[in-house]
Amino acid sequence: MKLLIKNGQIADAKGFLGKKDILVENGIITAIEDTLNIDADRTISAENKTVIPGLVDMHVHLREPGLEYKETIETGCRAAAAGGFTAVCCMPNTAPVADNASVLALIKEKAMQAGYCSVYPIAAITKGSKGEELTEMGELTENGAIAFSDDGNPVENSRIMRLAMQYATAFNGLIISHCEDRQLTAQGVMNEGYYSTVLGLKGVPTVSEALMVSRELLLAEYLKTKVHIAHVSCIESIELIKNAKARRVQVTAETCPHYLYADDSFTQSYDTNTKVNPPLRSKADVSALRQAVKDGIIDCIVSDHAPHHADEKQLEFQLAANGISGLETSFALCYTTLVKSGLMSLPQLLTAMSLKPAQILGLEGGEIKVGKVADLAVIETDSEFAIDVFAFYSKGKNNPFNGHKVYGKVTDTIYHGKPVYQDGKIQK
């Protein structure tokens, strides 16, 4: 199939390529020229828009198998495509937990049937994510596990985390750590600070995250191996990661759009859509995180897409489930906060949302170049639009930014040369 994308400004992680036409044949980019007068099967106009590499999200929750009432792989992949993502990595806290080859096989099969984006499953570090026994990392790697995490849970036992990091090296496995000291979290449901005091809600101190971050960094340094820190939310974690990188520890780190865009003041009306783990932090943490993304201390941005059924959010704050359905707002929130604000350039954002995550996982991504697989997205940078959570393709409408005016709408997504999302509508 021949696909022609006309008149778009081209930008990738390396920089701006200017206004060009792009020709895609059989899923590969075959030409990038000022003007291509080719007879194509499909033409997409990117006039007044920017063509970017497909985004890569290395932390999403697709909920299938077992929790299909919240989301299925199909609905999650549609949400990904609508958000400009051509590759996602799904976390193993499904039911059953993705700690064996058969669950991985199911995930890959469903993703292939859906056909909207690539799905790379992350397998559990420990059996059932219980934190007690290591999973069969060799077999899991062979069956498609792209990394290992017990996300949703911290690995509380330091010896188990040490063994996991050590064992994974035989298979070049990447451990992604959800850092949380559960004893310190206690019954906290939001950031500990002025707002938790005013709202009368128990708070989670930032040190609950930072304490375990420091543990993972020391372990990785000691074992001379790599580690990836999930959803960094606070200043203390940033400082630790910065110092570790200076000492050449092999650490990479991610943060999420909601930690860059919102702070704990957003919880003031007890909006359960703001309830997330780690929680939204203070304004000072938000500023520091933005700067940390710009400085590269935080390598990449992930959505931590966590769809929930309305019944699990329409409850007393303390009882509501943790999580934000974020695939479809991820790019716009980051574009508005980081690029539109003047803090960084679009190529720098694409590094964080496409190139770096791909590099960390050993995948292709971040570059628009002849010969590369055509995983692309088209965005509008100059017009403001209002977020409409009820128009989400995700089953999860649990997103606190409904009605917010942002920039950076994704209008089209091309996956392996196929326009799976065009003019704001999922195709298929």
Next chain:
Amino acid sequence: MVLSNKDLVSIRDLSAEEITYILDNANFMKQILLSNNKKSPHLQGKSIVTLFYENSTRTRMSFELASKYMSSASANISASASSVAKGETLIDTGRTLDMMGTDVIIIRHPMSGSAALLAQNVNAAVINAGDGMNEHPTQALLDLFTIREKKGSLQGLKVAIVGDVYHSRVARSNIYALNKMGAQVTLAGPPTLLPFELDKMGVRVTTNVDEAVKDADVVMGLRIQRERQQDGLLPSVREYFKYFALDDRRIALAKPDAIVMHPGPMNRGVEIATSVADCDRSVINEQVRNGVAVRMALLYLLTRKENK
């Protein structure tokens, strides 16, 4: 005057004028309470339901009697804390009551924010009788009433609130109410029971109870639950009593005409010495009577047709 909200979820929703208006009405209601025939028609034809997810004798009785003295149809629901997690959702329960013609739902619930959640989802007027650690607005109103009755004006009064501030909805509501009416509030207690950044609420904070109580016009004690020791927040009740409780020596540091208050129920010998609880400066019993009067006033003002 018409109250601007259909509910009373947070004392922050009331302006100083509205608070004064409620207290003035409570004055009138107190006369009914003190009279021989405690019956008035103010709530005739109205339906009042207390929806209590937490045990409480005094607050529930206070609202129930207030309702009955004013001729309403009243009913109680006592749900245990377990039905919060396992049974019908709060919103479904609220809607059921709405459909049964309830005019006012008085809710007490162990989780912060629950009163607001209910109020947003029912047509009935919702009164927050205590939601988790968040607020207990009618307690603040009766406390203001009591202070005003004894001291005249609240403006510039030095108020010391002592005890487990971290877990206290009474403290929070009183902070908002007293600040709004121009009093100067100091919170005191052990460090593990003082929440973060409390001073940002426009109050003074100290772990030195002597300092807090010195020259105070009002000293308010808060309950210490014995469970706090099991939770690791306090080493012992003995230590608490020695360093933080309202005993004779500390109370003597307050102004000679200071009043001693407590929302009740008291843990005698824990946060307050019996001699202080029963001394002639204590207005703790009067608070209970004032509570009924204030609740009568509030129920009337929220249900009269001018407020619809």
